[in-house]
Amino acid sequence: MRPISRVMIAMAALALLALLFVPIWRIDLAAPQYPEGLYMQIWADHFSGDVEKINGLNHYIGMAHIKDDMFAEFTYLPKVIVVLSALGLFAALWRRRIFLVGGLVALSLFSLWALWRMWDWGYKYGHELDPRAAIKVEDMAYQPPLIGHKQLLNFDAWSTPDTGGWVLFAVIALLCGVYFLEVRDLKAKLKAKRSLASTQP
Amino acid sequence: MNRTLLYSGTSVALAAGVFLLLNSLPGCKPTTTKAAVTGDAATKVYVKPGTHDEFYNFVSGGFSGQLAVYGLPSGRLFREIPVFSVDPESGYGYSEETKGMLMTTYGFIPWDDSHHPELSQSSGVPDGKWCFINGNNTPRIALVDLGTFRTKSIIEIPNSAGNHSSPFTTGNSEYVVAGTRFSVPMGDDASRDVPIKSYKENFKGNVSFIHPDPETGRMSIAFQIATPGVNFDLSHAGKGPSEGWFFFSCYNTEQAYSLMEVNASQRDKDFIMAVNWKLAEQLAKEGKGNKVPGKHYSNWWNEETHSAETTVYEDVLQLDPKDHPGLVYFMPCPKSPHGCDVDPTGKYIVGSGKLAALIPVFSFEKIQKAIATNEMEGDFGGIPVLKYESVLHGEVKKPGLGPLHTEFDANGNAYTSFFVSSEIVKWNVEKLEVMDRVPTYYSIGHLCVPGGDSKQPWGKYVIAYNKITKDRYLPTGPELTQSAQLYSIEGDKMELLLDFPTTGEPHYAQALPAELVKPREVKFFKIDENKHPFVAKGEKETKVERRGKEVHVWMTTIRSHFAPDNIEGVKLGDEVYFHVTNLEQDWDVPHGFAIKGAANAELLVMPGETQTLKWIPTRVGIWPMYCTDFCSALHQEMQGYVRVSPAGSSVPLDAYTVSVDAEM
Numbered sequence: 001m002r003p004i005s006r007v008m009i010a011m012a013a014l015a016l017l018a019l020l021f022v023p024i025w026r027i028d029l030a031a032p033q034y035p036e037g038l039y040m041q042i043w044a045d046h047f048s049g050d051v052e053k054i055n056g057l058n059h060y061i062g063m064a065h066i067k068d069d070m071f072a073e074f075t076y077l078p079k080v081i082v083v084l085s086a087l088g089l090f091a092a093l094w095r096r097r098i099f100l101v102g103g104l105v106a107l108s109l110f111s112l113w114a115l116w117r118m119w120d121w122g123y124k125y126g127h128e129l130d131p132r133a134a135i136k137v138e139d140m141a142y143q144p145p146l147i148g149h150k151q152l153l154n155f156d157a158w159s160t161p162d163t164g165g166w167v168l169f170a171v172i173a174l175l176c177g178v179y180f181l182e183v184r185d186l187k188a189k190l191k192a193k194r195s196l197a198s199t200q201p
Numbered sequence: 202m203n204r205t206l207l208y209s210g211t212s213v214a215l216a217a218g219v220f221l222l223l224n225s226l227p228g229c230k231p232t233t234t235k236a237a238v239t240g241d242a243a244t245k246v247y248v249k250p251g252t253h254d255e256f257y258n259f260v261s262g263g264f265s266g267q268l269a270v271y272g273l274p275s276g277r278l279f280r281e282i283p284v285f286s287v288d289p290e291s292g293y294g295y296s297e298e299t300k301g302m303l304m305t306t307y308g309f310i311p312w313d314d315s316h317h318p319e320l321s322q323s324s325g326v327p328d329g330k331w332c333f334i335n336g337n338n339t340p341r342i343a344l345v346d347l348g349t350f351r352t353k354s355i356i357e358i359p360n361s362a363g364n365h366s367s368p369f370t371t372g373n374s375e376y377v378v379a380g381t382r383f384s385v386p387m388g389d390d391a392s393r394d395v396p397i398k399s400y401k402e403n404f405k406g407n408v409s410f411i412h413p414d415p416e417t418g419r420m421s422i423a424f425q426i427a428t429p430g431v432n433f434d435l436s437h438a439g440k441g442p443s444e445g446w447f448f449f450s451c452y453n454t455e456q457a458y459s460l461m462e463v464n465a466s467q468r469d470k471d472f473i474m475a476v477n478w479k480l481a482e483q484l485a486k487e488g489k490g491n492k493v494p495g496k497h498y499s500n501w502w503n504e505e506t507h508s509a510e511t512t513v514y515e516d517v518l519q520l521d522p523k524d525h526p527g528l529v530y531f532m533p534c535p536k537s538p539h540g541c542d543v544d545p546t547g548k549y550i551v552g553s554g555k556l557a558a559l560i561p562v563f564s565f566e567k568i569q570k571a572i573a574t575n576e577m578e579g580d581f582g583g584i585p586v587l588k589y590e591s592v593l594h595g596e597v598k599k600p601g602l603g604p605l606h607t608e609f610d611a612n613g614n615a616y617t618s619f620f621v622s623s624e625i626v627k628w629n630v631e632k633l634e635v636m637d638r639v640p641t642y643y644s645i646g647h648l649c650v651p652g653g654d655s656k657q658p659w660g661k662y663v664i665a666y667n668k669i670t671k672d673r674y675l676p677t678g679p680e681l682t683q684s685a686q687l688y689s690i691e692g693d694k695m696e697l698l699l700d701f702p703t704t705g706e707p708h709y710a711q712a713l714p715a716e717l718v719k720p721r722e723v724k725f726f727k728i729d730e731n732k733h734p735f736v737a738k739g740e741k742e743t744k745v746e747r748r749g750k751e752v753h754v755w756m757t758t759i760r761s762h763f764a765p766d767n768i769e770g771v772k773l774g775d776e777v778y779f780h781v782t783n784l785e786q787d788w789d790v791p792h793g794f795a796i797k798g799a800a801n802a803e804l805l806v807m808p809g810e811t812q813t814l815k816w817i818p819t820r821v822g823i824w825p826m827y828c829t830d831f832c833s834a835l836h837q838e839m840q841g842y843v844r845v846s847p848a849g850s851s852v853p854l855d856a857y858t859v860s861v862d863a864e865m
Contacts, residue, residue: 031622031623032622032623032624032640032641032642032643033623033642033643033644033669033671034643035642035643035671035672036671036672060621132463132466132467133466134462134463134537134556135556135558135602135603135621136556136558137558137602138558140558153602153621153622154601154602154621154622154623154624
């Protein structure tokens with residue numbers, strides 16, 4: 001492994017720890033009567049922002065009350081992040097490409113899993129409505145967008161990565177870069193080996 | 202090694218840079234929309250100094266209990282007419298004469314929550330004579346005279362609780378109605394002392410038809426109609442073909458009595474109640490119905506004695522629809538209907554289910570047909586329920602969220618307010634098609650088009666009365682001003698012209714051309730016609746008189762002195778009554794009267810009027826009194842003294858005004 005690869009892997013691993021301290025995702029809501037907008041941030045272990053205001057609005061249409069203990073993920077997500085980070089540091093110290101590949105795969109799976117969890121939660125949150133809700137709009141579900149914009153009744157909803165989300169993407173991009181470098185080195189090495197072998201009498 | 206250092210150094214710097222960059226972009230924060238006001242909006246609402254607005258706008262004061270008067274299109278506030286709440290500024294509810302206006306069977310009630318102004322009508326059109334308004338908390342209806350802009354009469358509504366679906370008028374103001382929001386048990390003490398859980402069995406609804414005397418404005422209850430226990434919300438009279446009918450929205454057909462926001466929102470449809478009031482009137486005349494207990498006060502302002510007069514009634518005539526087929530029908534209406542509005546043609550009734558995602562429009566013709574052909578889906582509390590499909594003209598699909606109220610223009614269009622989606626939606630009544638929508642800032646409740654609930658809307662504007670103000674004005678701490686917004690409806694598109702702040706919480710409002718009101722204005726009261734028992738029609742009639750512990754002062758005001766202005770011989774333990782007559786006979790020359798330590802308020806006495814302030818001195822000494830309304834260049838000289846002596850004092854009672862000649 002190149003030294004630069006090791007440095008980059010170590011940095012990626014350390015950067016991953018930032019996910020413990022910054023919000024990962026955010027949902028913004030806007031409506032005429034909320035000129036200042038409403039927002040909600042999703043951290044590794046809790047929600048923040050106008051969660052109670054959003055709950056207050058959503059109860060009219062029978063959406064569940066958002067609480068931290070709704071999510072088992074909040075209890076183990078920080079641990080998963082620490083383990084992934086440790087895996088990265090391990091790869092950097094041990095100089096084994098297999099750790100790099102493992103870390104990258106694990107991280108990608110983690111990201112996909114996190115996105116899937118978010119979608120799944122959003123689906124349930126938007127579809128499983130209290131049948132006793134005051135306002136029922138025919139054929140209407142309130143699943144928030146996974147990423148991007150969606151109109152939900154009178155609200156414009158935006159779902160976007162927050163700082164942590166961008167860090168996660170950057171970490172993946174960084175590791176992909178390292179992977180690319182290392183694969184190129186590996187290929188060159190193999191080629192050199194082959195040509196060495198072919199020149200031998 | 203050097204290369205490694207270089208690589209790691211640059212990559213750390215790079216990573217740090219990326220991190221900082223990302224931190225500065227925490228998500229792509231959406232920008233919020235601000236109302237676009239076009240360039241010429243200002244000229245459309247500008248009323249040149251010294252000129253008058255085109256419309257009067259009578260706006261409910263909400264929890265102020267009063268009625269506010271604005272000009273349109275300027276949005277300028279002219280008056281807050283004291284109606285249900287005391288007003289220390291004018292002495293309303295504090296002067297001895299006005300106290301009677303606020304008397305009820307519960308005693309003197311100094312406050313109420315006023316929701317719906319309704320202008321009196323002639324031939325289905327506002328005539329500028331009176332403005333009715335309801336007191337919600339201690340059920341009452343008031344009539345405000347638009348000649349004096351004063352409360353002319355107030356009637357208490359018995360067998361009612363939460364007087365909300367009131368005070369809407371019939372086409373010639375034969376009646377104004379009062380529907381009870383809360384159903385309650387009625388009758389004697391024993392029938393009212395029941396468990397709350399026995400709602401279905403014991404709680405009853407009730408709508409009252411109040412007759413204002415066309416000459417005097419004195420009000421009396423013509424009859425009440427008993428109904429099953431529900432919550433009545435709003436109402437409107439039929440007109441044209443539907444003249445003779447009245448429509449009331451009601452919710453809580455679940456008959457819930459607790460956690461209403463959930464329990465009263467379960468059924469897909471509640472009702473609009475259709476009442477054949479012509480039939481009710483006839484039944485009442487024929488002596489049908491029962492006299493039931495219902496003690497209530499009817500207070501009336503006598504402009505000759507400048508005093509309130511109270512009549513106390515012990516009972517009311519009640520009609521039970523179960524005994525009189527054809528009197529009352531229910532029409533199913535989705536979902537917890539709030540507004541209940543009849544279009545100018547009188548052909549259509551619009552129900553606004555505040556939790557519904559559509560607006561149902563009922564056809565009066567179809568209602569009559571359904572009644573004639575007996576198209577019923579059952580009954581509710583013994584009252585026939587018409588089939589929804591049979592009485593429906595059609596539904597406006599997906600108009601917005603949380604429809605509350607509808608007003609109309611003269612061109613067949615309706616304007617519905619949507620609280621949840623915070624907008625006004627314009628739609629065509631005949632075609633049921635949405636034509637335009639504009640956002641309101643924020644969360645509109647009622648709305649008003651001049652003449653918009655009558656046979657002949659003047660149109661031109663729609664005014665939004667909003668429930669939330671937030672950032673629209675300079676902030677004033679946690680409690681903000683209330684707000685209204687003026688939109689032009691002259692073009693195809695509604696156009697925001699103006700925000701203006703309002704007092705109290707504005708609920709309903711009505712507007713009419715100023716020309717219908719201006720000719721009625723009373724400029725002052727004629728002193729010759731003053732029949733107040735303590736009037737002094739000139740300074741020669743001023744005096745003081747002791748009646749036991751009471752000291753009565755016949756006092757006059759004219760620019761710029763009181764007569765008398767020196768009073769001696771008042772003793773501790775006395776109650777002093779200052780009967781102040783304003784001798785001025787010109788427009789806009791009120792005099793105020795205030796005395797130190799008065800535990801009530803001031804008096805603001807209009808020209809030609811007599812008002813009385815009761816004052817109980819608490820210490821020995823000299824007490825100042827003065828005029829509070831700047832009346833002339835010598836206003837600051839308009840003052841006097843009262844000498845108060847100990848209880849057993851032998852100072853003789855005397856009152857005088859000393860002229861310059863006498864002093865020299």
